Amino acid sequence: MGDIIDLEQFLTDTWRDIANFVNESAVYIDHAATECLHWHTGGKIYSFFKDAGAVSVYELAMYNFRYAKVQNCKKAVIISTSTNPAFYQRTIKMIIEKNAYDHYIIITAAHPDVLNYDDTVPLEDRMDYAKLKRDVKNWMHSNQQSQDYLVTILFRPIFISLIDNDLFVTPSFNDLLSPLDSTLLKDSEYEIDHFVSLFNSLLTCLNLKEDIYSMGKFSELIAEKLEMLPMAVDRRNNLVGAKERGVSLIFVDRTLDLCTSTSNNTESLLARILCTLSHLPHHCNDVAINMSPLFCDTQFKEYINVPGCLASNDKNLMNMLITKKQKEVLTTTNKMLIDILSTKENLKLRENLKPKLATRISAHSLEKLVNKFKDIDDLHAISESSKRLQMVLGIIQALTSEKTSQIELLISLEKLVLQNIAVSRDSTSVLGQLSNIIKTREKRGLNTDNILALLVHIYALAGTEIQFSLQQEQQLEEAIANAVFEDIIKLKKDTVNSEMSIYQQTLLLFDVTNIETAKETSEKMAKHIMNILHEIAQQRASLHNYTSLMSKSNSQEIVRRIGILQQLLTDMLHPNRFELPDLHQRSPSLISAGFNLFSKGRIKHHPCDNNWIIIYVIGGITPEEVRETKEIISSFNSNCQITIGGSRLLKPSDIVDKILLSSINY
DSSP, X not given: OTTOOOHHHHHHHHHHHHHTTOTTSEEEEOHHHHHHHHHHHTSOHHHHHHHTTOSEEEEOOGGGTTSOOOSSOOEEEEEEOOOOHHHHHHHHHHHHHHOOOSEEEEEESSOTTTOOOOTTSOGGGOOHHHHHHHHHHHHHHHHOSOOOOEEEEEEOOOOOEEEETTEEEOGGGTTOOOOSSGGGGGGGHHHHHHHHHHHHHHHHHTTOEEEEEEESHHHHHHHHHHHHOHHHHHHHHHTTTOGGGEEEEEEEEGGGOTTGGGOOOOSOHHHHHHHHSOXXXXXXXXXXXXXXXXXXXXXXXXXXXXXXXXXXXXXHHHHHHHHSOHHHHHHHHHHHHHHHXXXXXXXXXXXXXXXXXXXXXXXXXXXXHHHGGGGOOOHHHHHHTHHHHHHHHHHHHHHTOTTHHHHHHHHHHXXXXXXXXXXXXXXXXXXXXXXXXXXXXXXXXXXXXXXHHHHHHHHHHHTTTOOOOHHHHHHHHHHHHHHHHHHHHHHHHSOOOTTOOHHHHHHHHTOOOSHHHHHHHHHHHHHHHHHHHHHHHTTTTTOSSOSOOEEXXXXXXXXXXXXXXXXHHHHHHSTTOOOOTTSEEOOSSHHHHHHHHHHTTOOSSOGGGSSEEEEEEETOBOHHHHHHHHHHHHHHTOSSXXXXXXXXXXXXXXXXXXXIITTOOO
């Protein structure tokens, strides 16, 4: 990439700049910004601010403002990613009411152009930062006797978490997902404007001139917004002729391939970890790891309840979880544990350690090694290897989880579905089989959440290639209705607990009071689910080359699922530079824009014309997709650096939540 600054440097510069403002201040930081900093610091957010001189650090959330006022501190730094005016009004006003700060520094990821501070003021008359500053000063004046106070508002592009060197997510846009119905695109306009503004800031900081490509209606809208953004136009005009600073920016709609994102059949251990362990509170990309196996019951009690996580400054650890096969990961982690236990400080343990054959290494053998850490009295010795130990524990807990048998069953069902659909085509009996599985789900160790993810997987796989029979669909709808009804009745009897799934929480929102209402509600929900499934099947109908997710090289080979991202990358990196009719390029000028009307969006340039390609999946990306794309990239020996991004790291239940459940009307 020559002298182009990379994403790591961009993040370092952004957070170093923010750290310069926090000396002798109380810091308030919101969830999305926290998640960005969490990955940047390897989970050491508090240390980051304390080392920069902060007096205290607080979560920026309404329910968290019950604490006593901060003593002996005259400055507050508020770090927020929100564009919601009500959020600033409520939270900042409450902080002011409880404290006596003389100076407020508000660091926001909402550029003045997108901070929708007051919707009642005409767009041309808005002075959003100025109005927010006036309001904060008025609140301070009402709360304090002194007139000597100061308010500073700064924009900083906080929106990226770098997971490994070639993978990033955007916590501020965890919920950004294209609607199945393209007529609803405009409903996300504010969020799109914010997203485009931040992406432009990234390109500005990196001094890049972009060629913008899109695949899918939602991506096309985002590409158009970024192309036409006045600040982006000015930036590109100032970089005319700077070829070495080019980047191909490709946006892809997640909804074009919901099959890959609902699959449990993966080789990536990170995918297994995401499916089995709970997320850290208020995080969408990292998990909470139980650290108690490292300690005796009475030893270091205060540390046992603090969860570990995967975030690390050593990006190679995450890369291993994503790209390496399970056997290789187990071998590497086994060696890692032995190395930690074999230090000079642990001579007694060192004598008892024997090398184990790679074929005999399992999650349980790793667990036995971890138990030896209970014999170490020195907490410092453990903390020095903390990040590696957290990752090892995450692997062990994922592979020994009670959900393992459930996941294995789902993997076998996915394989069965794929072969059945590929062989029998329109005469497939898949839906009939699935109706029977729904009826016997509890005996099989499955729940309705699993079934819903499998349904999305099947309809997304079938697309417009396979037509299911009306009789089988009616049978399926009836089976879904009965399952929902049974779940509603069961929830009424059982005590509500904190481990409830999104699906169970959704059923509770119906507030059903009797059997008749429960029956009616379950039938409506089943019909809604079937309608959504039909929309899912239509998502690739407008594509030319990528309508199918099934591939068979020859008659001897079994059919395999091949994701849309895999197909796109394979064609894009091929030395023959195939035409890519499904990848639309935004026209860089009015003349070429006119020409583009005649070429129906076909690209005239190629993404590989630039030495850096960023592919961003709107709606999120799975670890398995990242593994597959890295495999494809390495097989072509491309000269391009390719970075994969997405709204979040996905697991199947996320798609059930965002696609099937969030659109239900109560």
